[in-house]
Amino acid sequence: MSADKDSLEKFYGKEVILADRELVESGSDEILKDADKEDIAFLVVGDPFGATTHTDLIIRARELGIKVEAIHNASVMNAVGACGLQLYKFGQTISMVFFTETWKPDSWYDKIMENRKIGLHTLILLDIKVKEQSIENLARGRKIYEPPRYMNISTACKQLIEIEKKRKERCYTVDTPCVTISRLGSPSQKFKAGTLRELAEYDSGEPLHSLVMLGRQVHDLELEYLYDYVDDKDKFRLDVEADQEHFRPPPWVPPEEEDSDY
Amino acid sequence: MSADKDSLEKFYGKEVILADRELVESGSDEILKDADKEDIAFLVVGDPFGATTHTDLIIRARELGIKVEAIHNASVMNAVGACGLQLYKFGQTISMVFFTETWKPDSWYDKIMENRKIGLHTLILLDIKVKEQSIENLARGRKIYEPPRYMNISTACKQLIEIEKKRKERCYTVDTPCVTISRLGSPSQKFKAGTLRELAEYDSGEPLHSLVMLGRQVHDLELEYLYDYVDDKDKFRLDVEADQEHFRPPPWVPPEEEDSDY
DSSP states (O other): OOOOHHHHHHHHTSOOOOOOHHHHHHOHHHHHTTTTTSOOOOOOSSOGGGSHHHHHHHHHHHHTTOOOOOOOOOOHHHHGGGGSOOGGGBOOOEEEOOOOSSOOOOTHHHHHHHHHHTTOBEEEEEOEEOSOOOHHHHHTTOOOOOOOEEOOHHHHHHHHHHHHHHHOSOSOOTTOEEEEEESTTSTTOEEEEEEHHHHTTOOOOSSOEEEEEOOSOOOHHHHHHHGGGOSOHHHHHHHHHHHHTTTOOOOOOOOOOOOTTO | OOOOHHHHHHHHTSOOOOOOHHHHHHOHHHHHTTTTTSOOOOOOSSOGGGSHHHHHHHHHHHHTTOOOOOOOOOOHHHHGGGGSOOGGGBOOOEEEOOOOSSOOOOTHHHHHHHHHHTTOBEEEEEOEEOSOOOHHHHHTTOOOOOOOEEOOHHHHHHHHHHHHHHHOSOSOOTTOEEEEEESTTSTTOEEEEEEHHHHTTOOOOSSOEEEEEOOSOOOHHHHHHHGGGOSOHHHHHHHHHHHHTTTOOOOOOOOOOOOTTO
């Protein structure tokens, strides 16, 4: 992310072709051309298996009898551990897209609910709009692209609050604690912990950003780590404790005696 | 994992001190000694945030006012995507330890159940016993260590089957499909897909190994990818389809009309 085309070409001593979304999603023939005869490298940000389109490219290569070797890399899917929450207590990851006046997809709400019901944290990946056309330019077939847009923390939190207000299933509240992760892996990397309501007013600065909504299973060690990112330690602890009452399972009751041959 | 102490020292041009479990878990003072005055690097396999003891070390450093910078790395937690299952459909990760005659911990069973109920895949990390003392040597205070032991796929599958037989909650069956990951990231990396029963007889070769139990949410693209690792494609597809009936949610029924002011 921090290297441009020129520095990559200097580093590798080879020409680097910029693969935009269009090329990756529909130009697999072009990418795989002659790859059975010479070495072709496909460079990605993060881990190569983080995106379905990459898996698709490997399947396509296999079908053509092209040998593929994947070099793994750090990815937000594991580097998110830098915020202090334990990786093995994350549930399924969700993606949040920019809402429009008429399009506010919220299928992620059910996934957060599933994670929260069993006490797990949810990693929320925020929308990136690069090389998008306006509806007008798209309709007129003009290849004019909008400036890139990256969702910030405030927008993400406001969208989360908007959908809870609409769905009213108490998946979370405005007081549910979250952790923000900005510019992960870069020198200006920054974390911030607070409630949804607080983070809806947070200025997260330059992209990229991700957000984690806490689950009930917050260990003391995790909490200790997060204290470094909060404005008011005592308030945050109380927020976490209050949120833990959400979906707390009922107390354990010993099962009734069963028939021995059951 | 593939570099020894000598080659690391040659690469870094510095002395490398082998940090065993004992040093990492109870020797933080030794590790952090003078780290406020000079650069101390703590090298790990995988991502630095993959283990609680590492997070603990950072908290300890912070308390001492020592600045910490983490360099992220690929980890099994994201490299597992190489098996073809999508990372965002994994639930919480579990660890399985070697059973003994008298000690067969199975709290992971409930976690797999939670993941499976909502259709998610479960990454199962297998036990590694390095520098362990026998009970006799431990009792006599003799620092004699047993040879290292790494759990293989067959043992893990047999333990999974044993606990399902004991608990009988039908979290999974012997016909539940799984994917094995052996020597991830090394040139001899290998994947194998099959049912628990089949994999209980699988010879997974040299360590390290991990196992993924599939959830209900198997996408066609994931299945297509896994076909490369199975003996019988049609049988595997039927196994996956049969397993998907497990925990399948009831069909959707439209809600009854609500009062308009509800």
